[in-house]
Amino acid sequence: MSTGQHLPTIRPATGADLDGLQVLARRTIDACYRAFLGDEAVDWFIGSGASDAHIESHLEKGGVDCLSQEGRIIGFSILDDSTIDLMMIDPDHHRRGLGRLLLRHAEEMLFARHATIRLESFADNAAANSFYEACGWRHGERFEGEGPTKVEYVKNVSATDGPTR
Template sequence: MTTAQGRPAPPTVRPAPLEDLGALQALARRTIDTCYRGFLGDEAVDWFLGSGASDAHVKTHLEQGGAHCLVQDGRIVGLSILDGPTVDLMMIDPEHHRRGLGGFLLRHAEETLLPRYATVRLETFTSNTAAVSFYEACGWLRGEPLEGEGPDKVEYTRSRAAG
């Protein structure tokens, strides 16, 4: 559905029912396959996708009620997983990047979480420069690098006072 001016209809965010599982898993796999190779490398991406971990992560959170769909023109174009005070996962289908949808989905997460938590958080890979730039442009504050195995990650936070 497009507007009378031929533009896409405004996006909406809704909770994800179980019927969306396959579409959300496919969106996550497409996003990881397309966008993560540049900073994680082919071997790591192929291993991760082949392990089924991405599909299992989406399924677990969908079953627990923490998954949301970003829908535009009747199609799922993004997903978010909110877990307590954490934006656990946020992805926009690669063919819909650079259209303001990430900002729309992130604002939804903030509007959902900040009334319940004074500070909300998310993590991203330090080498994912596109995500780092995006979160900083959206006013999220960079914290210290996170310790752990695997690729380096950094935490970002947003507080009610930061609006």
């Protein structure tokens, strides 16, 4: 980061963040998911409101954290039980270490309550899968069926001394 920029902060999301989180999710899906889901699936998913509804339902339950910089939400994570349900970084802020920062925070939150944590990713999302593997996550189950194939990643509390530290 250049001098003069404020460091990013992570804080619990509030109801006032809903619109910003939904816009960020739609932008990220639009910019990053077309390569492996295709235009039709991305357009349907964004247009269906499923992404917006997913974020809203989790915001009501808690477990949503915002990554903010200079007052703007640039990323977020949704934690559900022992799972990182969703994690996104604004496409304009990729490859700056922000994903690692947010992932490390999510891991710490989950490891405070669970010895093994998990997440799912689309099997064809090579960028995300490479990222998770570089951060010490290992392959678990593969889920095939209706819709795109997903792969589970798992991490044990004993693995926290690995690459994400």
